[in-house]
Amino acid sequence: MPSVNLDIGDAAELVELFQFVHDWLATEADHVDESLSSFVGNRAYDTRQLRNDLNRFTLLLGGSDGEVLFGPGSE
Template sequence: MPATSLDTTDAIELAELLQFIADWLAADPARLAPSLLDHVGHPAYGLDALRADLERFTFLLGGSDGEDLFGQP
């Protein structure tokens, strides 16, 4: 697999954007869940799964301490 590098500033901005989207999804699940279902076409991938993916990517970019993923120690 080829190596890919990401500038630190770009990684921070990407992590902030992912966190913004995750927060937005959490803010209004009653409206957004049906919209996501319409887009995805199957209930197996819902808001919780999408938010978990966003939180994981944010963590991998160094944008969080992983508390949302792993809970408090």
């Protein structure tokens, strides 16, 4: 796997973007699910899974301790 160097400031910006989209999806899931399934072409990938992916990316960029992914009550 090739290595990627990302400036800490850029990583922080990405974390903020991922968290913003995650929180927006959490409040608008009912409205967005239909559009997402139409865009993806399958109902198997929904906003819950997209939010989990955003949480994982946040963890990989160092913006989370992973509790939301692996802690009590994780999805």
